[in-house]
Amino acid sequence: MPEITGYAFPNDIHIHWSLMIVMYPYITGFVAGAFIVSALFHVFGREEFRPVARLAMATSLCFMAVATLPLNLHLGHPERSWLVMVTPNLSSAMAGFGMLYSGYLLILVLEVWFVWRQEIIKYARQSRGLKRTFYAALALGTYDQSPEAVAVDHRAATLLAAIGLPGACMLHGYVGFIFGGIKANPWWSTPLMPVIFLLSAAVSGIALLSILYQVVAKLNRRVIEGRTVAALARWLWFFLILTITLELLEIIMLAYEKSEAWHIISQLLTTRLEFSFITIQMVVGGLIPLILLGVVVLMDKYLHERIRNTLCIASSILLLIQVFSMRWNIVIGGQLLSKSFRGLRSPYSPEVFGREGVLMAIVLVILPFVLLWLFNRVLPIFGDDLPAGGAHHGDPPRAAAGAAAGAAVAEVEPA
Amino acid sequence: MDHAPCTPAPTAPPPPCDAPADAERRGFLKITGGAVALLAGLDAAANTETHAPPPGGDAYNWEEHRWAYVIDTSKCIGCGSCVRACKAENEVPEGFVRTWVERYISGPGGSYVDSPKGGLEGFPPVPTAFTPTKAFFVPKMCNHCKETPCVQVCPVGASYRTKDGVVMVDGKSCIGCGYCVQACPYGSRYLNPVTHTAEKCTWCYHRITKGLKPACVEVCPTSTRIFGNMLREDEPVRQIIDHERVSIMQGHLLTEPQCFYLHLDMEVR
Amino acid sequence: MEHARHVFRVVLVVIVGLAAILIGRGFLVPKSHGIFGAYRADNVAEQMKARLPAHQGAASCTPCHKGKAETRAAGSHKTVSCEVCHAPLLRHVAEGKVTGPMPVDKAFTACARCHRKIQGRPEKFPQVVLEQHVTTKLEGAVCLECHDPHSPKL
Numbered sequence: 001m002p003e004i005t006g007y008a009f010p011n012d013i014h015i016h017w018s019l020m021i022v023m024y025p026y027i028t029g030f031v032a033g034a035f036i037v038s039a040l041f042h043v044f045g046r047e048e049f050r051p052v053a054r055l056a057m058a059t060s061l062c063f064m065a066v067a068t069l070p071l072n073l074h075l076g077h078p079e080r081s082w083l084v085m086v087t088p089n090l091s092s093a094m095a096g097f098g099m100l101y102s103g104y105l106l107i108l109v110l111e112v113w114f115v116w117r118q119e120i121i122k123y124a125r126q127s128r129g130l131k132r133t134f135y136a137a138l139a140l141g142t143y144d145q146s147p148e149a150v151a152v153d154h155r156a157a158t159l160l161a162a163i164g165l166p167g168a169c170m171l172h173g174y175v176g177f178i179f180g181g182i183k184a185n186p187w188w189s190t191p192l193m194p195v196i197f198l199l200s201a202a203v204s205g206i207a208l209l210s211i212l213y214q215v216v217a218k219l220n221r222r223v224i225e226g227r228t229v230a231a232l233a234r235w236l237w238f239f240l241i242l243t244i245t246l247e248l249l250e251i252i253m254l255a256y257e258k259s260e261a262w263h264i265i266s267q268l269l270t271t272r273l274e275f276s277f278i279t280i281q282m283v284v285g286g287l288i289p290l291i292l293l294g295v296v297v298l299m300d301k302y303l304h305e306r307i308r309n310t311l312c313i314a315s316s317i318l319l320l321i322q323v324f325s326m327r328w329n330i331v332i333g334g335q336l337l338s339k340s341f342r343g344l345r346s347p348y349s350p351e352v353f354g355r356e357g358v359l360m361a362i363v364l365v366i367l368p369f370v371l372l373w374l375f376n377r378v379l380p381i382f383g384d385d386l387p388a389g390g391a392h393h394g395d396p397p398r399a400a401a402g403a404a405a406g407a408a409v410a411e412v413e414p415a
Numbered sequence: 416m417d418h419a420p421c422t423p424a425p426t427a428p429p430p431p432c433d434a435p436a437d438a439e440r441r442g443f444l445k446i447t448g449g450a451v452a453l454l455a456g457l458d459a460a461a462n463t464e465t466h467a468p469p470p471g472g473d474a475y476n477w478e479e480h481r482w483a484y485v486i487d488t489s490k491c492i493g494c495g496s497c498v499r500a501c502k503a504e505n506e507v508p509e510g511f512v513r514t515w516v517e518r519y520i521s522g523p524g525g526s527y528v529d530s531p532k533g534g535l536e537g538f539p540p541v542p543t544a545f546t547p548t549k550a551f552f553v554p555k556m557c558n559h560c561k562e563t564p565c566v567q568v569c570p571v572g573a574s575y576r577t578k579d580g581v582v583m584v585d586g587k588s589c590i591g592c593g594y595c596v597q598a599c600p601y602g603s604r605y606l607n608p609v610t611h612t613a614e615k616c617t618w619c620y621h622r623i624t625k626g627l628k629p630a631c632v633e634v635c636p637t638s639t640r641i642f643g644n645m646l647r648e649d650e651p652v653r654q655i656i657d658h659e660r661v662s663i664m665q666g667h668l669l670t671e672p673q674c675f676y677l678h679l680d681m682e683v684r
Numbered sequence: 685m686e687h688a689r690h691v692f693r694v695v696l697v698v699i700v701g702l703a704a705i706l707i708g709r710g711f712l713v714p715k716s717h718g719i720f721g722a723y724r725a726d727n728v729a730e731q732m733k734a735r736l737p738a739h740q741g742a743a744s745c746t747p748c749h750k751g752k753a754e755t756r757a758a759g760s761h762k763t764v765s766c767e768v769c770h771a772p773l774l775r776h777v778a779e780g781k782v783t784g785p786m787p788v789d790k791a792f793t794a795c796a797r798c799h800r801k802i803q804g805r806p807e808k809f810p811q812v813v814l815e816q817h818v819t820t821k822l823e824g825a826v827c828l829e830c831h832d833p834h835s836p837k838l
C-alpha cells in the first residue's frame with residue numbers, strides 16, 4: 001500500500017532507482033578515491049603514500065571491475081545494455097558512461113600493467129607450463145628488464161596516472177552530473193553535485209584504504225608505517241571538511257534562497273530522511289569523524305601509535321557509512337520527492353532477496369575484495385622482497401627516522 | 416530538432432522565434448558531438464538531416480503536421496472520462512496513467528490538491544480545513560516538449576521526438592534505466608511493470624496518423640481538450656494559441672511544452 | 685627507443701582492440717537507426733501500427749443504433765460520447781461485425797461521476813447533491829427511473 005504524504009503525481013508512487021543505484025556511485029566512488037591515493041604517490045610524489053600506492057591501484061581496478069554490475073542489475077533490460085555503447089545518444093549524460101568507463105578502464109589496466117611489469121616478467125621466467133604461457137602472454141612477449149626499460153615503465157606509469165587522475169575525477173564527477181543535470185528535481189539539480197560526489201569519493205577511497213592498509217599489513221605481518229597512516233588521516237580530514245562543507249552549503253543555499261522546493265525538501269529532510277540524513281550523514285558519519293580525525297591530525301604528537309591507528313580505523317568506518325548514507329540520501333531522497341512539489345512518495349525500504357536486494361548489495365561490496373585477493377594471487381601487491389611498497393620504480397624508501405612532523409614509524413607488532 | 420519554418424505563427428509563444436538559439440545549440444552540438452562521433456565512428460547517428468522517405472507510407476506525411484494540444488481548465492468537470500479512455504485505448508498498466516486530472520481547492524486559509532487514481536473514477540466531495548473560495552480541475556499529460564529533457568537524457572535513443580512533434584518511446588530499444596522518468600518535470604512517464612520499459616502518452620500516435628483524435632480528446636464531453644495541427648491556419652488549436660492568452664506548465668524550465676493551457680491558476684505546477 | 689619495445693607492443697594491442705570494437709559496432713547498430721535522428725526510424729511506423737484504434741466516436745454507432753444515436757444527438761447528452769457510458773467500440777464491433785457484448789453501466793455512480801455536486805466543477809455545469817436530489821434509496825439504477833440516459837433532460 002503506497003503511503004504518500006501530501007499530493008504526489010499519480011505516477012509518482014514508488015521509487016524505481018533502487019538500492020542498486022545507491023551502490024553504483026558508492027562503488028565508483030571507491031574507484032576514484034583509491035585512484036586519487038595512488039596518484040598522490042605516482043604523480044605528486046608523496047613518499048608517505050608509497051606503501052599504499054600499489055594497494056590503492058589494485059583496489060581501484062577491482063572496484064572498477066564490478067562497477068557496471070549494479071547498473072545491469074537495475075536495468076529493466078540488461079540484455080540490451082550494449083546499446084549504450086552501440087547507439088549512444090550523444091546528448092545523454094548517461095551515454096557518456098560507456099566512453100568514460102571504457103576509457104578509464106583502459107588507462108587503469110595499462111597503468112597496472114606498467115607498474116607490475118617486473119613481476120609479470122619474473123613469473124614468466126620462473127614458472128612452467130600453462131602458468132608460463134599466461135604470464136608470457138601478459139608480458140606481451142618482451143622481457144626487457146634493463147634499467148632503461150624500467151625507467152620507461154616508470155615514466156609511462158606516471159604519465160598514465162596523470163591522465164588517469166582527471167579520468168577518475170571525470171568518471172565520478174560524471175556520476176554526480178547524472179543527478180546534478182536533472183533540472184526537474186530540485187534536490188539533485190545543482191552544479192555542486194559533481195563536486196560533492198567527487199569529494200565524497202575521495203573520502204570513501206581514502207577511508208577504505210586506511211582500513212585496508214592496516215588490515216592487510218596485519219594479515220601479512222608487516223609493519224604499519226605510522227607516517228602513512230598519519231598522512232592518510234590528514235588527507236581524509238581535508239576531504240571530509242570539504243565534503244561536509246559543500247553538503248551543508250547546498251542545503252543552506254536552498255533554504256536561504258527560499259527556493260520553490262524548499263518547503264518540500266525541508267519536509268523530506270525532517271521526515272523520510274531524518275535518520276539517514278541528520279543522524280547518520282551529518283552527525284554520526286560527519287561530525288564525529290571530523291572530531292576524531294581532528295584529534296589525530298592536530299594532536300598527532302601526543303597520541304600513542306595504537307590509539308592513533310585505532311582512531312583512524314574508527315573514523316574511517318564511520319566515514320564509509322557516511323558516504324553510503326550520502327549516496328542514499330541523494331539517490332533515494334531525490335526520488336521520494338514528488339515532482340508535484342506537494343508531496344512525498346511512499347518510503348523506500350529495499351527488498352532483501354532479489355536482483356536489487358540487500359543481499360545483492362552485500363555481494364557487490366564483498367566481490368571487489370575477492371577480486372583483490374585474486375589479483376594478489378596473480379600479481380602480488382606487495383613484492384616478496386620489498387617492504388610494503390613498490391620500490392622497483394623509483395628511489396628506495398626514505399629513511400623513516402627523517403619522517404615529517406612526529407609521524408615516526410610505528411613498529412606495531414602483529415598480534 | 417524541429418524543422419518548423421521560422422515564422423512566429425506555428426511555434427510556441429516564448430520565444431517567438433527560436434531559430435538563433437536553436438542554430439547556436441545545434442552548432443555547439445555539431446562541434447562537441449562531431450568530435451565524439453568522429454572518435455566513435457557515429458556519423459550516422461549524428462546526421463539528422465537525411466531526407467529519407469517519411470515513415471508510414473503515403474497515407475500520412477509527417478512533414479505536413481505539427482501537433483499541438485490545448486487544455487481549457489475552466490471547462491473541465493473532472494469526470495475522468497479521458498483517463499478511462501486513455502487506459503482502455505492504450506492498455507495502460509494498473510496503477511499508472513498517461514493522462515490524469517488534478518483537483519485544486521484553495522482559499523485564503525490554504526490549499527488542497529488531490530487526484531485519486533489520477534481521477535480514473537471521478538472525484539468525491541472532500542471536507543477541507545479551510546473555507547475554499549475557488550476550486551477547479553486541471554487535466555495533465557505529457558507536454559510533448561520541444562526541448563524535452565526526457566529525450567535529452569535517454570542513453571540509447573529509445574526516446575525521441577518525431578518531425579510532427581510527438582515524443583515517443585521505442586519499446587524495443589529501451590533498456591529500462593528509468594533516467595527519462597527522473598528527467599520529466601511533469602511526472603508523465605512511468606516504467607511499465609510488465610515490459611520493464613518506459614512508457615508515456617503518444618498523443619495516440621496510432622490514431623492521429625489515421626485522422627482520428629487522441630482518445631482523451633475523443634471522449635471529452637466539455638471540449639476541455641483540443642488537439643490539432645499547427646500547420647493549418649483553420650485549426651482551433653492554432654487559432655487559440657495564436658490569439659488567446661495561453662500558458663504552459665513550468666515555463667521556467669524552458670522545455671517548450673506543446674500542451675497549452677487556458678485559464679491556468681498560479682497554484683498549478 | 686630500443687627499450688620501449690614493450691610500449692609499442694601494448695599500444696598495438698590497444699589499437700587492434702579499438703579497431704575490433706569499432707568494426708563490431710558497425711554490425712550491431714539497428715538498421716534504421718540514425719535516419720532521422722539518434723533513434724530507430726522504423727519505430728515511427730511501428731507506433732502508427734502499434735494497435736487498432738479502440739474508440740471510434742459516436743458516429744460509429746449510428747449505422748447500427750440509429751434510434752439511440754438520434755435520441756442522443758437531439759438531447760442534452762449530445763456531447764457525451766456513447767463510448768464514455770458504454771465501452772470502446774473495439775470491444776463490441778470489429779470490421780463491421782459484432783464481436784462482443786457492449787457493457788451497459790446503469791449504476792447511479794456512472795452519472796455521479798459527472799453530475800454529483802463536488803468542489804471543482806464549474807458552477808454552471810448541471811450538478812445535483814445526490815442525497816437531496818434522490819429522495820428514495822440511493823442505489824443501483826435510480827437515476828434511470830426518471831432520466832433517459834440518452835436524453836436526460838426532463
